[in-house]
Amino acid sequence: MNAFHLLLAHPAVRLVLWLVLMFAFIGLNVLVLVWVERKVAGYVQMRPGPLHVGPQGLLQPVADAIKLMGKQLVTPAAGDKVLFWAAPLLAFAPVTVCFLPMPFDPRFNPLPMNLGLVLILAFSGLGVVSLCLAGWGSNSKWGLLGAARAVAQSVAYEVPLLLSVMAVAICAGSLDLYAIAGHQGTWPWQWYGMRNPLAFFIFLVCAVAETNRAPFDLPEAESELTAGFHTEYSGMGFGIFFMAEYANMVIVSGVAAVLFLGGFQGPFLQGVWWFILKIYCILFFIIWLRWTFPRVRFDQLLNISWKWLTPLALLDLALAVVVAGLRA
Amino acid sequence: MQAFDSTTRRGDLSSARFEPGSTEDKMILSMGPQHPSTHGVLRIMLELDGEYIVRAEPILGYVHRMHEWMSEQSTYMQFIPNMGRVDYLHAMAWNWAYAGALERLAGIEVPERAEYIRVAVTELNRISSHLVWWGAYLLDLGAFTPIMYSFDDREQILDILQAVTGSRLTYSYFTIGGVYDDVPADFCKRSIAFVNRLRSRLSMYRDLVTGNAILRGRCEGIGGLSVDVARRYGATGPVLRASGVASDARKSESYGVYDRFEFRIPTYTEGDAMARYRVRLDELETSCDIIEQAVSNLPEGPVVAKVSRNFKPPKGEACLAVEGARGKIIVHVRSDGGLKPYRVKLRAPGFSNMSLFCELARGTMLSDAVSILGSLDLVIPEIDR
Numbered sequence: 116m117n118a119f120h121l122l123l124a125h126p127a128v129r130l131v132l133w134l135v136l137m138f139a140f141i142g143l144n145v146l147v148l149v150w151v152e153r154k155v156a157g158y159v160q161m162r163p164g165p166l167h168v169g170p171q172g173l174l175q176p177v178a179d180a181i182k183l184m185g186k187q188l189v190t191p192a193a194g195d196k197v198l199f200w201a202a203p204l205l206a207f208a209p210v211t212v213c214f215l216p217m218p219f220d221p222r223f224n225p226l227p228m229n230l231g232l233v234l235i236l237a238f239s240g241l242g243v244v245s246l247c248l249a250g251w252g253s254n255s256k257w258g259l260l261g262a263a264r265a266v267a268q269s270v271a272y273e274v275p276l277l278l279s280v281m282a283v284a285i286c287a288g289s290l291d292l293y294a295i296a297g298h299q300g301t302w303p304w305q306w307y308g309m310r311n312p313l314a315f316f317i318f319l320v321c322a323v324a325e326t327n328r329a330p331f332d333l334p335e336a337e338s339e340l341t342a343g344f345h346t347e348y349s350g351m352g353f354g355i356f357f358m359a360e361y362a363n364m365v366i367v368s369g370v371a372a373v374l375f376l377g378g379f380q381g382p383f384l385q386g387v388w389w390f391i392l393k394i395y396c397i398l399f400f401i402i403w404l405r406w407t408f409p410r411v412r413f414d415q416l417l418n419i420s421w422k423w424l425t426p427l428a429l430l431d432l433a434l435a436v437v438v439a440g441l442r443a
Numbered sequence: 444m445q446a447f448d449s450t451t452r453r454g455d456l457s458s459a460r461f462e463p464g465s466t467e468d469k470m471i472l473s474m475g476p477q478h479p480s481t482h483g484v485l486r487i488m489l490e491l492d493g494e495y496i497v498r499a500e501p502i503l504g505y506v507h508r509m510h511e512w513m514s515e516q517s518t519y520m521q522f523i524p525n526m527g528r529v530d531y532l533h534a535m536a537w538n539w540a541y542a543g544a545l546e547r548l549a550g551i552e553v554p555e556r557a558e559y560i561r562v563a564v565t566e567l568n569r570i571s572s573h574l575v576w577w578g579a580y581l582l583d584l585g586a587f588t589p590i591m592y593s594f595d596d597r598e599q600i601l602d603i604l605q606a607v608t609g610s611r612l613t614y615s616y617f618t619i620g621g622v623y624d625d626v627p628a629d630f631c632k633r634s635i636a637f638v639n640r641l642r643s644r645l646s647m648y649r650d651l652v653t654g655n656a657i658l659r660g661r662c663e664g665i666g667g668l669s670v671d672v673a674r675r676y677g678a679t680g681p682v683l684r685a686s687g688v689a690s691d692a693r694k695s696e697s698y699g700v701y702d703r704f705e706f707r708i709p710t711y712t713e714g715d716a717m718a719r720y721r722v723r724l725d726e727l728e729t730s731c732d733i734i735e736q737a738v739s740n741l742p743e744g745p746v747v748a749k750v751s752r753n754f755k756p757p758k759g760e761a762c763l764a765v766e767g768a769r770g771k772i773i774v775h776v777r778s779d780g781g782l783k784p785y786r787v788k789l790r791a792p793g794f795s796n797m798s799l800f801c802e803l804a805r806g807t808m809l810s811d812a813v814s815i816l817g818s819l820d821l822v823i824p825e826i827d828r
Contacts, residue, residue, distance in 0.1 A: 160591035256472050329585060330657055339813050409657045410585025412810045
């Protein structure tokens, strides 16, 4: 028993264990999220959604995954094979790392780190490289257009996203996600989402854009670019992009829950349940958006970011600095 | 993309005009024939500068089925089922154009009841066609949900028309001198019930979809079409009416009994994609009005005039223009006095409307081109015939 505890005390062992755990957590969440997405889409569209595989169609994502794994992996003859297959791996790898600093429960902190927020922001910024490689490596014109859109969109939306996050970090005075969550009170009006609703709004819009979800799903705009950057991917090649997209949604929802909704804080029964509940509320909101709105045009998308969100985020940051300065 | 090269077997004849040449910063893109928003099998060659379209050219013929040639190989009656397959979304109008042209040629008087039934079923079919367009257009713009609602409404029409005609999509209900069979007893009741249902749904669509800021941003000021250009290209139907010309064959040609109905022709002067959108939505209401009048004044009597099974119109030619969901349908029949037509010329409105695309898409972004293409409401089988 003592040897086991000693082993667990070693940071490298904890890191590996926590990575494996997070990997399982992502896989489970992606499966559930696919089912939730299809069910919500169904109810929005007056139809039941998946119904027959398992109870209420719960096993439908498993069936989909098995189907995708059974498909042939085709590499475009004219494409760059190494870049082409590096792209899906590069899309998924940073996602796992992004989950490491997530504060699930105040009593459980396996990897204390004081720059957790920076880690998440840095690794989630890597995702766009994979989209770029996918578009370039497949040597397809649709893919290339999708990749070009992805890069421009990512650059445009990372700026207001970071500014809105900074506003919160300044208020909390920390970049440790546990500290930020702990800094907020147990009641909703003590959360940063209520104290600084503008930053919350900007963060949500940018989160939808950063995860390439409708109405900002331009890199894969189906009706324009057939499938954008993943046009040439078949089977699990596409499947991994798909998983990475959903995992990214969970990350941005998790970050939003921590920064703006108090993370694990709640009026009663504090803990991981509040965190999961808040994540799924935000996820439901993102899914709801997708099945409601048409897609914006590319120049409109950039205009929203540069002409509205960035100035607003700067203003918000300035206000946050002033308020934090007055309190100090 | 290059001209077809027999040694490398790359490129084709249609793309020959799109060789890259010295402008290497331009990208040549073949959009279609399998592309999600070129509904069906339209192929468009695009010359792109980044995302901006420098030049666009539609390439046709992927669903050419030789309907005009088939007419010369079959008797007059045998050709009627073909009409339901020219434009599968508004089959009734094509039925009417062909049957009406033959009636005009042979001087056949259509019974009163048949005329009213024709009006009612054609307008029901027009509504179903516009509903498909509405859903598909919003799908092009990235809104997934409206098509489910519009297909739910359309399903009601298909049920009504199935009870009347026996088929759900490619109707061949019209015959020379009337319609094949009388409508079922509950046709009027069901039509009125549907019209009332659609009216309540339309106000919901208007609140939820038409007023949406993103949709307006994607439609307003996109693909502006002036009256002059519309006239030069022979545009008809909602596309022309959205440019401010109140031209409607139902009024101007007054075929059938349309002159006894009261309805307005919705027109907008902006000429952009939003105007075309609004015209079609308004036409849904116009059609509702016409259906109400038709089924409430439905006279009793026979539904088909006496026409010989071996129908032989006298030597000569006749022509009829009908207002289809996409514009003016013209069928021109020439008879040499025999059992088979000498020539049947089908004028598809989609063909002229599609020609506008090169003009409208020039200088727009790829996303706008998709919006423009959708707003023209093209049915490719009708264009190819």
